[in-house]
Amino acid sequence: MKRTIWPGAILAIAATMIGFTGVVQASSGDNAGTRGIIAFVGDSNMELVDGQIGAQLANHTHFSNSYVPILLHHSGSGIRTSDCVDNTCRTYNYWNLKLTPLWPKLDVDAIVVNLGINDAGVQGGPVGPGYWLYGQKIDWMMSQFPAAVPVYWTNLPCSIEPEALVTGCQTIDFALSEATSRWPNLTVLPWSMTAKGHPEYMLSPGTDVHYSAAGVLAWTNVVLAALDSRFP
Numbered sequence: 054m055k056r057t058i059w060p061g062a063i064l065a066i067a068a069t070m071i072g073f074t075g076v077v078q079a080s081s082g083d084n085a086g087t088r089g090i091i092a093f094v095g096d097s098n099m100e101l102v103d104g105q106i107g108a109q110l111a112n113h114t115h116f117s118n119s120y121v122p123i124l125l126h127h128s129g130s131g132i133r134t135s136d137c138v139d140n141t142c143r144t145y146n147y148w149n150l151k152l153t154p155l156w157p158k159l160d161v162d163a164i165v166v167n168l169g170i171n172d173a174g175v176q177g178g179p180v181g182p183g184y185w186l187y188g189q190k191i192d193w194m195m196s197q198f199p200a201a202v203p204v205y206w207t208n209l210p211c212s213i214e215p216e217a218l219v220t221g222c223q224t225i226d227f228a229l230s231e232a233t234s235r236w237p238n239l240t241v242l243p244w245s246m247t248a249k250g251h252p253e254y255m256l257s258p259g260t261d262v263h264y265s266a267a268g269v270l271a272w273t274n275v276v277l278a279a280l281d282s283r284f285p
Contacts, residue, residue, distance in 0.1 A: 088284040089162030090121045099126035105273040131172035132190040145181045152197045166206040170262045173221030184221040187228035204239050210248030
């Protein structure tokens with residue numbers, strides 16, 4: 054027997070199908086993706102921001118299309134850091150030894166660097182710790198990164214750093230700004246400008262180089278804004 058399908062039934066079926074399709078699309082849109090794999094290279098301040106990096110880049114507002122952070126920090130490090138755990142070595146190639154074997158294993162989309170404050174206290178030498186000839190040291194560090202990968206390097210908040218470090222700090226920030234003309238993949242992020250007038254961003258203003266909880270969050274937001282601009 055031939056069955057008759059009334060127009061109203063057709064409309065009901067169509068509405069159900071549209072509604073079902075809408076649910077599928079909404080569920081797909083809510084699934085977390087990956088904006089980029091980001092390597093974070095730095096000193097003890099990078100250790101302090103570890104929690105915020107995880108919270109802000111991989112969760113909360115960025116739970117969907119989140120980043121995948123990889124933390125590569127070493128407490129007390131500058132650019133030319135001792136190869137030995139007890140700092141007794143006379144060679145300062147730590148980052149070369151650390152990073153060179155990693156890049157073939159990691160396909161990173163960007164690198165974030167927070168290094169420099171541990172070099173600000175002494176003038177030093179060209180292949181060891183210190184701020185002397187810092188442009189050459191930045192060039193050495195940049196040569197440790199894959200040439201095609203964008204590098205975001207936060208400058209130093211010299212205005213709220215301990216007074217004894219100001220000369221070295223300013224020298225380092227100037228060298229960073231100059232380095233962008235030599236390295237097209239280098240962007241210097243304005244952490245110095247963001248932190249100006251905010252001594253509370255330091256754990257112990259005037260005596261400590263480590264960021265407070267407020268400083269950690271502010272630093273992370275500077276980095277996050279740059280990454281979001283690059284990976285919308």
